[in-house]
Amino acid sequence: MNKLSIKRKLLIYNILIQTIILVVLSLSIYKTLHISTLDKIETSLKVIILDIVDDISEHQDNLSEIDFDEEKEYKFKPLYVRLIDKNLKIVKSTTFPDEIPINHKNIKLEIIDFQEYENFIVGEIKFSMLNNPYILQVATNYKILNETMQNLFYILIFIIPIILIFSITGGYFLIYKSFNPIEEILENLREINSTTLSKRLLYSKREDEIDMLAKEINSLLERLEISFDKINQFSSDASHELKTPLTIIRGEIEIALRKDREKEEYKTTLQSCLDEVLIIQQTIDDLLFLAKEESSEKSIHETIYVDELTLEAAKELKPFAKIKNIEIKIQINDIFQIEGHNKLLKIGIKNILKNAIIYSHEASSVTVKNSIENDNFVITIEDKGIGISKEDQTKIFEKFYRTDKSRNKESGGTGLGMSIVEKIAKLHGAKIELESQEKVGTTVKLIFKRDINE
Template sequence: MRKLSIKRKLLIYNIIIQLLILIAFSFSLYKTLQISTLDKVESTLKVIVLDILDDVIEHKEEIEQRAFDEEKEYRFEPLHIRLAQIDEGFKVIQETNFGLTLHNDLEKLKALKQDVIYFEEYETILVSRIRFVMDEKNYVIEVATNYDYLNSTMENLFYILLFIVPIILIFSIIGGYFLIYKSLLPIEMMLKNLKQISASSLSKRLETSNNNDEIDQLAHEINSLLTRLEISFEKISQFSSDASHELKTPLTIIRGEIEVALRKERTPQEYIQTLQSSLDEILIIQQTVDDLLFLAKNESDLHYDEIIYLDEISLESIKELSCLAELKKVELEADIKMPLQVFGHSKLLKIALKNLLKNAINFSFENQKVIVKNYSDEAFIYLEVEDFGIGIKKEEQKKIFEKFYRTDKSRNKDSGGTGLGMAIVEKIIHIHEASIEVKSEENKGTTMTIKFKKAKEDA
């Protein structure tokens, strides 16, 4: 059974279940008809016995001349009637058509309750008896019938059922196979379409009927799975492409530095310079890999469930980047109107803010300020970073969030960046269901504004 297809298993189960149902139905019908017919016969015999009893008591003086004609009266054939006295042996007083051989136990007959009808079966004979007392003598009336006709009827019913049940079973199997085929046809079509989907064709989707049935829901879930797989494959492919693209340059520089150093004997100072240059490139590689791994993560894996105080995040970020600002001769300033709260991930939000601050510091003019602002209005909470530096061209402002994109004025390694900082910022902001706006003018400065939606109770 394990190696059979679902279609064949369902067909076999259908046959077994239908067969059991038909057998149970046939048996129930047979027994019900048998019992009901027997009850009807017993009821008729009971009426006849009581009628005879009343007639005997009413005409007790003529009891020996009494002729029993109940067979014609009730049109019930065959009917065997016998009246007997049981005081001193079994003495037959009157009988009609009683050619039956019944072994009557006298003591047993005397033990019968008075005026109570009893039934007893002898092979194919059904006997009804009643003991009564008349003139201080004990009598018994016996009315019997042969129910061969009942057996004949039940036998005919048995053969009818034996003929009909296989026919019903055959039609049931055909109908069951049709239902199974029609039910599994969409799944077979789905399997056929799935076989055509590979790693190179993940954009294909299963057709849906919009019936909202179980098959349709399964197709929707598979399509959702394919969408997630496609996104994951694209991320892996993009990661490989980005990594090979961005890591190739520093690795080439490291190889060149080492090859030049090994061409001839060098002074210790020259070896130190080579190692220092290689270390700088390795640090860039390390930062690039870390950034790429972060961008490759699914947003669903980056859960957040904490309340963040923007003033704390802002002040901590300013403190941690104060050395870089001092080195670049830029002043960091906090303009915080009031403590504001947002719901999110504090570490990720700090990474985003620090990336914005690093860019602001690196591309600010000397002796200028970089201002971090926290404020709110009726609908939004704002986290803003403003610098007074080289700015960004208008046509380049939409591109700064692309991976490895650098504006013309920043295409150098002096910034120490990997070209992934703004892509990371955009992803973190998207995780927090926030948005970012860029306002910039060349040689005047840039303002980056993150907008968080206020919670309803805060609005």
């Protein structure tokens, strides 16, 4: 039973339940009709007995004149009648079955009592006539009852299978019809794999439980597709970006092992490998950040003091700027605060600031400014560097895109910095503005909408 499909189980349960219901119903009808027919026979016998008692009372002086013709009068066949005196002698009788005894016991005066003897129903009454007790017995057999019950039995035997056939056929139709949409869903699901995750289930728009199931499965497939795309993107991005530093590390090690070298040469090789390892580490961290599920509503809830955050970001990058002899200038024109994620916003500011340092000319400066412009909070980072061409400005936020790959490589960048900035800005509801001119410099602005209630 456990190995059967749900459809077949339901069909079997339907057959069993319908059979039990019909059998119980048939037995109930049979029993009810039996009791009803028996009660009808007894009622008829009561009427006949009372009528005969009246006739006897009218002819009590000459009982021989009494003619028990109630069988014809009431058209009740068969009907047996006999009158018994106090000495248990038969005074008057029709052909009466010998199986029915003559008994005075337990018969109350003027009360009709019914007894059953084998195949007969007997109605008896004790009454007084000329100060003598008499007993009147009126009997009939079960022929009427048996014929009625037999007819009913044949009817039920004929009808029950027909009802079962129609019921099972209807149940079969309903069950298989109800399961058709589920089978279609299963068939569609079998066609979905890692290469066809964009496929969705079709539904009838009836807004029933099947449609709700299909919608939930489609929602699940959508989430799986997004997650799968992120995994694929992470894999392809990682393989693309990690290939170069790993090749460099392998080349450096192979060169170092070709022959014995001086101590300083080994140090140089190890330093080069360490630089590449750091690049790999940064690349993996950036890739994991980009692959992480966005949850802006859950993560953005802190109050950020932007002037303090800007100062912290500049302070952390001063050692990096010192390598190129670049000065970081801070201009806090306005003090303001926003709601957001403190750590993420610092990462965004540092990525913009790091790019400004990387692409600035040596011995120049980078300016970080906080201000309120056009009723918006603005963080501005400006450098006097090589600038960005108009063609590159449209691609600057693409992952792994580098405007100057040789310079970026020297700094250990991955080409993911501005992609991360764009994502952080989106999480904070901010807009990024970029202005750049080649050989003059670049200005990047993070613009936050000011709360009108402040």
